[in-house]
């Protein structure tokens with residue numbers, strides 16, 4: 001009997017939707033500053049109170065000296081929260097496959113550092129990306145360390161990120177041999193990034209293996225909210241450059257989203273997130289303000305109908321431009 005079966009691991013409850021925290025500490029891409037912290041705590045509280053109890057972080061989140069800031073904030077908000085759904089909160093983090101992380105122990109130490117920032121055990125530990133595309137020899141030890149964390153009872157569950165179907169099946173076998181379940185896989189999935197499901201077939205594979213599929217960047221980094229346009233409203237920095245290039249080629253999708261949203265009396269963000277839910281994935285939209293969190297929560301409690309989903313699928317499939325894929329995404 002493998003160690004995993006002898007451990008008394010508490011189950012993780014996956015909600016219909018989670019909340020991403022990449023922006024919580026990231027100045028360069030997301031314009032974070034510490035004056036946002038009070039509002040981020042309100043975002044956390046509102047999410048939990050509304051059943052959005054999965055929070056996704058990463059040990060690389062935070063820029064420069066702020067590295068790990070997202071985990072530190074999450075830990076603080078978790079400790080302060082008292083109320084409904086408190087016991088369902090799942091703090092998930094991703095451990096980066098940095099080039100200097102080469103051993104099983106390096107992953108164990110990384111997770112312990114995350115736990116220290118959180119002030120509690122990590123609930124769900126995820127491999128942030130696979131090294132299969134550029135340093136395949138590195139990955140086995142890192143996955144080994146991830147499995148050790150589960151078997152040592154240091155985490156409730158293990159997940160992956162940016163893996164394609166072929167690599168996922170190989171890793172599933174490695175973990176199965178150790179009797180370690182893979183609970184989740186997160187990939188970039190939205191109306192602007194259907195590739196993981198339509199091209200890689202990840203939804204079928206995850207269903208077959210009993211793995212939850214988590215949709216990251218479900219709002220296309222904010223593009224699908226409809227608030228950006230290339231002439232007079234672009235975010236600063238790299239996102240602005242990317243959006244300027246994408247916007248002319250995604251107009252039909254934004255128009256379709258807007259039409260569905262108006263008909264439903266919902267916002268475009270709510271339609272984009274509901275589409276992810278209808279596809280059987282768990283979207284984890286990032287939210288920087290209480291208004292955004294409130295809006296995103298409005299994606300729950302209703303469902304797009306078949307006709308609306310087909311129309312959105314059709315328009316999304318025929319776009320001139322799509323979101324760029326993560327360079328670490330494997331096949």
Ligand SMILES: NC(=O)c1ccc[n+]([C@@H]2O[C@H](COP(=O)([O-])OP(=O)(O)OC[C@H]3O[C@@H](n4cnc5c(N)ncnc54)[C@H](OP(=O)(O)O)[C@@H]3O)[C@@H](O)[C@H]2O)c1
Nearest residue numbers: 020021022056216217218219220221222225285286292295
């Ligand atoms: N595994 C990975 O490699 C990976 C990669 C990327 C992301 N992720 C995870 O996925 C999470 C979500 O993805 P993401 O943050 O990249 O992108 P996203 O969820 O597609 O977009 C989030 C951004 O859109 C804007 N926004 C959110 N809700 C809004 C609303 N209702 N109305 C208007 N604007 C709204 C906010 O930025 P502005 O206000 O600045 O527009 C927010 O930061 C991340 O936080 C992270 O946890 C994982």
